[in-house]
Amino acid sequence: MRTTTARAYPNIALVKYWGKRDEARILPAAGSLSMTLDAFETTTTVVPAPGRATDILELDGEVADEEATRRITAFLDHVRALAGSEQRVIVRSTNSVPTGAGLASSASGFAALATAAAAAFDLDLDDRALSRLARLGSGSACRSTVPGVAVWHAGDDETSFAEPVEAPDMRMVVVTVDPGRKAISSRTAMRLTAATSPFYDAWVTSTEQSLADMVEACEDKDFTRIGEITESHGLRMHALIQSTMPPIRFLRPQSIAIYDAVEKLRETGIEAYSTADAGPNVVVLVRPGDAEAVATALNGYGQIRIVGPGPGAQLLPEGSEVPAATEERP
Ligand code: 2P0
Secondary structure (H helix, E strand, O other): OEEEEEEEOOOOEEOOOEEEOOOOEEEEEOOEEEEEEEEOOEEEEEEEEOOOOOOEEOOOOOOHHHHHHHHHHHHHHHHHHOOOOOOOEEEEEEEEOOOOOOOOEEEHHHHHHHHHHHHHOOOOOHHHHHHHHHHOOOOHHHHHHOOOEEOOOOOOOOOOEEEEEOOOOEEEEEEEEEOOOOOOHHHHHHHHHHHHOHHHHHHHHHHHHHHHHHHHHHHHHOOHHHHHHHHHHHHHHHHHHOOOOOOOOOOOHHHHHHHHHHHHHOOOOOOOOEEEEOOOOOEEEEEHHHHHOOOOOOOOOOEEEEEOOOOEEEEEEEOOOOOOOOOOOO
């Protein structure tokens, strides 16, 4: 074993993942499609800890609580099973934005951890196997091992991985309305949705159709169609989530105001399309040439950042280690 460091970026889905067919293997009820970003990255170092009986997680310079550590250990148990090892490790991870802040997602976290841990335990994984491994940590993480636009196949344990899709060059204008931690995790909210929404079955079947349409639109480089499906599918997800018992609402008045502003931009001839994940922040999909104008138009609605397609998860060279929690930070 050796100490390794990896970096991964979050992704924003254009066709959303919401619901599992298999909780233990994190198999989604339907496929999804996303763009891996070039910002908001997570960097993770895995250090072998011989003689220790438990793993340790250090998140943004602090030792993490038991719940977060348990989730990391459950994931590392998959890595240990593949490697035939019982070795415990220290995981040191930093996010370029605070954890739980909408975009510091579990996707970048588990994509970086899967990449670093696979190398630390000397596993020789191809792209598909790495994506499958990341999926076992968090579903959306399997899309963050892939650069640019990625499709995640619903599949079974063997065939549920993400892979690149040809797509036009696009930008996203991220409007952060609230950088705070979510009140309810995606995992819990998904479970409640599958258990209580009367619309769940229709969501699953219609998502397969949206995904097929989206893959075709990407291959055709048809930005308008990509945008239309993106805005529609995201709002369907929020409608679905609101239909749970008890209801969950992630969008706030400020989020809706951004949807309105984007609709107005379209009336002026600028093609822009909104989407939002399990929180109030809105991400606006645009052509590269329109990104600055849209960012300017949305100034005042929240903190604005223009992002583009980013790299897949990657190992970093020796010397890139995340510092230990007790060390002085520069
Ligand atoms: C997505 N989200 O497709 C959707 C849209 C949030 C809203 O994937 O339980 O953190 O770890 O598999 O991956 C968030 O779900 O859930 C998510 P788990 P995950 O990006």
